[in-house]
Amino acid sequence: MALTGLFLILFLVVHCYVNAMIFWNDGGEKFTEAAHFMGTNVVIRITEIGLFAFLILHIVQGLKLWAKNRSGRSVRYEVSAGNATSKWYSRSMGILGTLILLFLVIHISAFWAPNRASQTMGNGELDLYGMMRDTFQNPIIVVIYLFGCISLAWHLVHGFYSAFQTLGLATNRYKGMIKAVGVGFSIIVPIIFALMPIAFFFHWIG
Numbered sequence: 372m373a374l375t376g377l378f379l380i381l382f383l384v385v386h387c388y389v390n391a392m393i394f395w396n397d398g399g400e401k402f403t404e405a406a407h408f409m410g411t412n413v414v415i416r417i418t419e420i421g422l423f424a425f426l427i428l429h430i431v432q433g434l435k436l437w438a439k440n441r442s443g444r445s446v447r448y449e450v451s452a453g454n455a456t457s458k459w460y461s462r463s464m465g466i467l468g469t470l471i472l473l474f475l476v477i478h479i480s481a482f483w484a485p486n487r488a489s490q491t492m493g494n495g496e497l498d499l500y501g502m503m504r505d506t507f508q509n510p511i512i513v514v515i516y517l518f519g520c521i522s523l524a525w526h527l528v529h530g531f532y533s534a535f536q537t538l539g540l541a542t543n544r545y546k547g548m549i550k551a552v553g554v555g556f557s558i559i560v561p562i563i564f565a566l567m568p569i570a571f572f573f574h575w576i577g
């Protein structure tokens with residue numbers, strides 16, 4: 372889970388960086404240039420297959436871990452220790468992950484799937500910038516995106532640190548630093564993502 376999780380975190384950095392080009396407010400020129408590179412470069416396209424494979428692996432591993440934790444005790448705890456021994460978001464990784472998965476199904480069918488379908492049929496790339504501008508005029512979609520970003524933030528708060536801990540890197544010396552960087556990352560990246568639908572909706576960018 373740690374390795375696939377860290378790869379997905381790396382993807383988020385690249386995805387966030389490329390998408391943040393929309394904030395240049397240049398009618399999508401810089402974003403379209405970057406999206407064109409990402410959508411046509413052979414190395415990136417091969418990495419994309421790895422991305423989906425890792426995403427599925429991460430989900431399968433998560434489900435297995437969840438099942439193992441449940442079957443660890445044949446009798447359920449009568450009283451939950453609550454926040455005394457663990458945080459709610461670390462106990463809710465499965466639910467948060469499922470919310471992210473639901474968001475991803477909506478998200479991928481809105482942008483990635485039609486774009487790749489158009490490329491495959493030889494009709495070239497779609498105008499992703501224009502599609503985002505149109506899609507984010509719908510307040511319901513904007514709210515779904517905001518929930519997706521909030522779920523992502525909580526999932527990352529636990530997942531980021533947990534990945535380093537699993538790999539044995541959260542030693543006493545680096546523990547504090549990893550925790551701080553993890554929390555910072557888990558707040559900043561989802562906020563940048565969340566600002567994208569918000570900015571289109573309120574016509575801060577056009």
Ligand code: HEM
Nearest residue numbers: 390410419478482483486487499503516523564565567568
């Ligand atoms: C909230 C702001 C976001 C916007 C505006 C956005 C926009 C986009 C667009 C336009 C594409 C299509 C790219 C293409 O066809 O080449 C895409 C693909 C994708 N997005 Fe997002 N995205 C956002 C957030 C996220 C988040 C939070 C995640 C993950 C949790 C995510 C995961 C993906 C994945 C897996 C793909 C398909 C793979 C790929 O294009 O490489 N996105 N996104």
